[in-house]
Amino acid sequence: MVTKQFSGSPDEADLMRADSLAREIFSDIANKWALLIINVLDERTLRFSELRNEVEGISHKMLTQNLRMMERNGLVERHVHPTVPPRVEYTLTAPGQALRATVDGMCAWTHQHLTHIETSRHRFDA
């Protein structure tokens, strides 16, 4: 209806929306906790409490918050066993697995450049 009333290709609006969406998603996953969760989950299936233990230093709140976000974005799958006490398990989805590669890359990079960074820091702090 109002499409193409102004300049630009027919679906210029779509492209802009896709861009802002991409930025939103990028901001979601480019955060320390999400990446660490992905890294820890790996190919395993872990319970909430197990994740809590394995992701060093994460709080209850941050863990649930990030798991919700990741579930919403289709990165993890949440499986609830209707037992008592409840048992909730998390796994990476296929897209989540795909992301793992780059996360691993970041970790590898970090370890590879540890000494370079340490000396760089000393030089800078002077």
Add this chain to the structure above:
Amino acid sequence: MVTKQFSGSPDEADLMRADSLAREIFSDIANKWALLIINVLDERTLRFSELRNEVEGISHKMLTQNLRMMERNGLVERHVHPTVPPRVEYTLTAPGQALRATVDGMCAWTHQHLTHIETSRHRFDA
């Protein structure tokens, strides 16, 4: 001197220090702005104001803050031309370039899974 006074291998302390250092570095770079700066810088040399324009939505403060951090960690090189008005240029160092690969990976991943994520979100929001 006090080495090996307690249990563990001789350089257990070193390993622990390395680990905490790795985590610190990881937290530094696993942040939206740092990654976007790396992505925008690419192989180019950009001035402060150019970066400010190209990194959509970043504030003056966040830009300086992140550039300092990245310089300290040896990710970017800061070159000051002693002219008036001053001209300050930033480039990625070799380690910075190395990181670019993984950052590109994240960006690619984001675009590849845009639609999957969007539908996943709609399902979740119901």
Add this chain to the structure above:
DNA sequence: CCGGATCCTGTTGGATACTG
């Protein structure tokens, strides 16, 4: 065991103004 809700504090980060 899992996770939502609430409260409360410290940090983040934007706006502004000032220096070289």
Add this chain to the structure above:
DNA sequence: CAGTATCCAACAGGATCCGG
């Protein structure tokens, strides 16, 4: 133009309690 400093609003995130 680049960078620092100050102020202050907003948010993040920890602790705790409760409910399923």
